[in-house]
Amino acid sequence: MLRKLSLLLICLLCLYGCNRSSTFTLWQLPSQVNTIGNSYVIRTSHGKIIVMDGGGEQEKDYLKGFVEALGGKVDAWFISHLHNDHMGALKVLLESDSLRIDKIYHSSFTDEQLPLEGEGWQKYYETFYATLDNATDMEVIDCHSGDELEIDGVNFKILSEKNPEIKDFNNSSMVIKMWDKHKSFIFLGDLGVKGGNKLLASEYAADLECDYLQMAHHGQAGCSKGFYEAVKFRACLWPTPSWVYNNDLGQGFNTGGLKTIEVRGWMDELGITEHYRSFEGLVKIE
Numbered sequence: 548m549l550r551k552l553s554l555l556l557i558c559l560l561c562l563y564g565c566n567r568s569s570t571f572t573l574w575q576l577p578s579q580v581n582t583i584g585n586s587y588v589i590r591t592s593h594g595k596i597i598v599m600d601g602g603g604e605q606e607k608d609y610l611k612g613f614v615e616a617l618g619g620k621v622d623a624w625f626i627s628h629l630h631n632d633h634m635g636a637l638k639v640l641l642e643s644d645s646l647r648i649d650k651i652y653h654s655s656f657t658d659e660q661l662p663l664e665g666e667g668w669q670k671y672y673e674t675f676y677a678t679l680d681n682a683t684d685m686e687v688i689d690c691h692s693g694d695e696l697e698i699d700g701v702n703f704k705i706l707s708e709k710n711p712e713i714k715d716f717n718n719s720s721m722v723i724k725m726w727d728k729h730k731s732f733i734f735l736g737d738l739g740v741k742g743g744n745k746l747l748a749s750e751y752a753a754d755l756e757c758d759y760l761q762m763a764h765h766g767q768a769g770c771s772k773g774f775y776e777a778v779k780f781r782a783c784l785w786p787t788p789s790w791v792y793n794n795d796l797g798q799g800f801n802t803g804g805l806k807t808i809e810v811r812g813w814m815d816e817l818g819i820t821e822h823y824r825s826f827e828g829l830v831k832i833e
């Protein structure tokens with residue numbers, strides 16, 4: 548009898564193990580410089596590699612090494628929006644042709660949006676788009692709200708695309724939901740109050756449910772309290788350096804002008820107790 552029970556237990560454990568191995572793994576990469584990089588790497592159950600944003604230029608070597616340790620080829624790279632703390636690493640990696648990338652998914656900004664942050668940045672982003680346009684060995688996909696795709700059992704849905712009528716870059720962050728049967732994530736990029744409210748008023752508000760929510764704009768300002776109240780989620784991903792997390796610009800806790808402590812208070816009010824902060828090191832979620 549005891550032997551039969553042991554065999555049953557072993558079978559159940561094996562089944563559980565096999566089941567878990569069929570899910571994807573996500574890493575939240577720690578910032579390599581004391582600033583606001585936004586970078587996630589995902590490995591599917593059969594080894595496909597997906598990058599969300601990838602962080603700033605100074606983080607390119609760490610990101611490249613991380614991807615190379617996983618096989619060296621990126622199957623899909625999602626860019627939330629044009630800002631160098633999100634696509635700077637990708638820009639320099641493309642320019643140096645030092646990483647194999649199959650597909651890039653983004654929400655292409657309009658020509659009218661590109662000058663919004665001044666001439667210097669306009670040239671920076673135009674150079675990036677020219678690199679994408681001239682690439683011959685990868686596919687670049689311009690995404691729209693409602694688009695869905697599946698990569699090796701991992702599902703993706705675009706919940707929000709660029710919003711050129713809101714004249715800033717952050718509110719044009721592409722919002723991406725990613726899930727399989729075990730867990731789900733929503734990446735908000737640097738979405739702001741206006742973009743968040745527009746998403747809430749859209750048909751895709753019904754999709755705002757996930758296990759893990761990437762805090763908008765590194766958890767500093769970003770979306771409204773009402774937006775976070777409307778999303779059903781249980782854990783926060785903070786792509787955030789400690790000085791932003793603590794609103795400490797050198798004079799002590801909560802002495803700067805950042806809104807992070809207020810946002811942290813909202814999370815407390817919502818009863819969220821599970822937090823993953825990039826300044827604490829590499830986060831791995833399986």
Ligand SMILES: [Fe+2]
Nearest residue numbers: 630632737764
């Ligand atoms: Fe950002």
